[in-house]
Amino acid sequence: MRRDTRTKQRLWRWRSNPLRRPDDIVEAWIVLIVWTAVALGGTLAGLVAGQSVAESLARQRDGRHSVPAVLLEDTPAVVVTEAGSDRPQVLAKVRWTAADDSAQTGEAKVDTGREGGSGVTIWLDGQGRPTTEPTTPGQATVYAGYAGTAVALGVGGLTYAAGRVVRGRLDRRRIDQWGREWDEVGPQWIRKTT
Numbered sequence: 001m002r003r004d005t006r007t008k009q010r011l012w013r014w015r016s017n018p019l020r021r022p023d024d025i026v027e028a029w030i031v032l033i034v035w036t037a038v039a040l041g042g043t044l045a046g047l048v049a050g051q052s053v054a055e056s057l058a059r060q061r062d063g064r065h066s067v068p069a070v071l072l073e074d075t076p077a078v079v080v081t082e083a084g085s086d087r088p089q090v091l092a093k094v095r096w097t098a099a100d101d102s103a104q105t106g107e108a109k110v111d112t113g114r115e116g117g118s119g120v121t122i123w124l125d126g127q128g129r130p131t132t133e134p135t136t137p138g139q140a141t142v143y144a145g146y147a148g149t150a151v152a153l154g155v156g157g158l159t160y161a162a163g164r165v166v167r168g169r170l171d172r173r174r175i176d177q178w179g180r181e182w183d184e185v186g187p188q189w190i191r192k193t194t
Helices: 002-010 022-062 137-193
Strands: 065-071 089-097 103-111 119-124
Touching: 022 137, 089 119, 103 119
Parallel strands: none
Antiparallel strands: 065 089, 065 119, 089 103
């Protein structure tokens, strides 16, 4: 019996009631649509965004490959940035052999504290240019999860905010309507009490 009372209280906008106004029905539909859009739209947008990021990072991994190279210059032992933290890698000149057996030189990210002439591993993109190491499958999963969560929260938050704006306008309209009705009825009460 107690459960029926709570259910009736939650669904009061949908019940037939002589005091129910058309705005109450509109508000009930707005609440239903907003919460459905928050739940389903946010979830769907988050899944699509996460999948998109995961596919993009997988394509990036497929388009990059590692090659052995020789470091042409010494790298500093520690590099201090403006923020004061050290970076484990720096750009340095390297030489490697391309797929067509030609010697190539360029700048690539290598570990700090290395001496010139030492062997390093660098990453090349599909055109044979030095690039950064691709994300691991585990890192890609984490990034995809972050992106999906952020998009889901963003879509859900924007949908909820839009629903609150529409409900706020409904509330202002009801208050204005109540004010007009009071302007009609109020003077009748004042005359009776004075």
